[in-house]
Amino acid sequence: MGSPLAEGVLKQDVRAAARLMRRLDDQQPDAEQALRELYPHTGRAWILGITGSPGAGKSTLTSRLIGKFREQGKTVGVVAIDPTSPFSGGAILGDRIRMQAFEGDPGVFIRSCATRGAMGGLSRSTSNVVRVLDAFGKDVIIIETVGVGQDEVEIVSAAHSTIVVTVPGMGDDIQAIKAGILEIADVFVVNKADRDGADRTVRDLQIMLEMNLNHDIPWRPPIVKTVAAKGDGLDELVEKLEAHHAFLRQSDRIAKFNRERIRREMLDALRSRLLDAAAATIDAEGGMDKLIDDVDGGKVDPFSLAESLSGKILAK
């Protein structure tokens, strides 16, 4: 153990953790060294994912869940995934402000991930933050998405227990669930369940689940009605989540989960190294603008150019 950043995280120094997360995003070598040193100290946290359409009340639900876990004496880390944040206006900022209820609580650590740019950047950034929170000793880590993009769904589905949130009266929303996120839900939440149509939404979800039930997995995703703004249904939600966690631990699913997590982290790290090498070669060839000039001027097509660059980047 030599890294002061890693030592700081293990001593539960909040500033060291925040600094390490920032430096990991900037791909600083000392941060990557710290992550390696922290690695053996991770694997203990319970990782929850929360996804669903914009406006479904995910942030309110997340802050209620934080409250419940804090009542149980558990410490909580939150990763808010917001890949679109360079564009985002007041709405998302408002969501974040609600979280400030926990600002003075040392048992809660909240971090936003908004890395755009390189493919896989968001996934890598998120799993790094989760690892750091895990090493820090957080009992529960909640990954909350702002939207329901494919990247975000993939990241959230990598949680131990994934909550998919919908609201009454969004027929289209159910369609969206059908199209992409039905299979990743371990627990469904129908939030704003004091609105008209809540029971109908529950029934629609039930029918969809019946039709799509995977009989190889002996877990039937429960559907919980909540009114997150009032705190209604939160006890039942926590109970169902804990039942899912118990189910994971009983079976060998935790082991499978850990292997998948290793695979993803390794590939994200590898991909980022390959892309760095590509960027360096493009620079050495005169930079992207010059290469585009060559194609634009008819000297070469983009596909032949990619082949010649890969010949310079790769070992053989």
Place this chain on the structure above:
Amino acid sequence: MGSPLAEGVLKQDVRAAARLMRRLDDQQPDAEQALRELYPHTGRAWILGITGSPGAGKSTLTSRLIGKFREQGKTVGVVAIDPTSPFSGGAILGDRIRMQAFEGDPGVFIRSCATRGAMGGLSRSTSNVVRVLDAFGKDVIIIETVGVGQDEVEIVSAAHSTIVVTVPGMGDDIQAIKAGILEIADVFVVNKADRDGADRTVRDLQIMLEMNLNHDIPWRPPIVKTVAAKGDGLDELVEKLEAHHAFLRQSDRIAKFNRERIRREMLDALRSRLLDAAAATIDAEGGMDKLIDDVDGGKVDPFSLAESLSGKILAK
């Protein structure tokens, strides 16, 4: 010119085009050679993007647009992007079925892209299909997304003219637009405009546009009300789209657009070559399962493993 696939496409042979698209998805060398040969024959098509929430009526709008362009005597290619299709049920299939109205029309070519898997696979697959349709001689190419994931938004925003579709009464939907896709819209459509609240939605959009107007770009995205199911508002929509196209051609934006397209295609092709090399090295090291065993057993952490693999993959 040696590739029979490329020759077939230039002769407007539909089967050759479909076969080339399939073989490009499978990364067959003969297909990649054909794409290189076709490259100088591309750059003529007008590329439209259509995105918006599930249920906003994008498919109906797309088929109405096809009808309008066909009335003008233009040929049309459609790329339907559906990254979640492995999960998808009846809803999306239903959308596709509506397109069958054009099945007997040789002036219309429809292709779905659903490549998951490797990062960037969807973008690469889409731009390949667009290039083939372009070389084939289609006057207009419409890229339609099923969802509004980040990947899809990025792909659609690469069109010459991008339509963002919303429907009345979706306050949350407007939030979603705010959060991510406001800046990519060249034309807004409020579809299902015979529903209550259409004018309010238009007004909300107008306010949002005022607040976010980029004064560096002398194009103010118009808002068009449509009832795609009845064909209402389609003439106005086509007119606004054509105005945007004229705007692009007057300014130097078409040139910028072409450079961006070259950059993206080159990087997608390069990325795919690098990932192939990574896969080959992982196989040579005993395969992914064995590598995960090493990490799982505590021999190495995922980040050090990525570094050692990249040392074998890269030239230096």
